């Protein structure tokens with residue numbers, strides 16, 4: 001079984017059995033008491049539409065660390081129109097599914113990266129649809145990676161299967177493979193024009209996909225293309241009603257990639273090296289100030305920020321699957337050195353905790369606030 005997490009400081013790899021994990025999730029959640037709500041209601045926001053773009057697996061050194069470079073649109077015109085956070089990180093699980101779950105649920109959690117496990121907590125899509133009473137076509141996941149259909153739902157029994165957003169993922173849905181980003185952009189525009197959703201997440205996968213394939217030329221080309229697609233999308237949103245002047249666009253990456261010299265460098269990711277943890281956030285919209293924000297934030301802070309923009313609330317108590325205990329069992333017969341084996345038994349503990357994510361206060365211009 002592939003490790004889902006490797007701790008660079010201790011060099012330990014962690015894996016877990018799906019059965020055990022699921023059982024723990026269900027038993028723990030049974031104990032979960034009803035959650036109090038965190039009041040994030042804010043009057044006077046102009047934002048009515050939020051689009052989050054995740055440019056999957058882009059490393060700082062090929063993007064914001066070398067501007068204009070491959071990202072002339074984002075680092076030029078778009079940055080001038082919005083706020084940029086250079087101290088923005090995935091400081092937890094630097095895999096695609098965990099990174100996206102962190103963005104949408106406001107909670108860091110280890111999660112199966114192959115599309116077989118739902119996030120532990122409801123997403124901003126579900127909160128939004130529940131509290132507004134809008135139909136599923138008001139919230140969309142449009143993703144090049146088919147496996148990201150998991151972001152539409154949660155394991156939490158009191159939310160599972162309810163208020164799910166619409167999904168347009170992969171070539172033709174879950175299990176059909178990754179779709180080219182150019183086609184994902186076409187689909188995103190089509191969905192926007194047709195359904196006029198208030199909340200959308202777009203995943204572009206080409207930088208990550210080609211890097212894993214070891215194709216540096218196409219990894220870099222993917223970054224360049226995505227930079228152009230983001231600009232096209234922003235122009236599209238500003239050309240027409242109802243989006244014009246009412247739309248916030250957030251651009252980030254779910255994780256970076258290893259620093260050169262670590263486990264294949266740019267080709268891979270998934271640990272806590274500085275290259276994997278470094279993300280970025282470019283934020284454009286009618287409620288945001290312009291400039292650079294030096295405060296440190298992480299992926300989980302996107303969710304409560306969107307909640308403030310769209311005037312809905314998130315539960316203040318959340319479920320956190322945590323790697324709590326490792327038990328090392330050594331073989332008893334130490335005289336048989338060749339047969340000696342170590343086994344590490346990992347216990348995943350399901351806990352509830354207060355939502356740690358926080359609104360990125362510095363983004364807000366203050367115009368029209370209470």
Ligand SMILES: [Zn+2]
Pocket residue numbers: 056057095096097099208254255
């Ligand atoms: Zn990723």
Ligand SMILES: [Zn+2]
Pocket residue numbers: 257258259262269270271272273274275276277
């Ligand atoms: Zn790394």
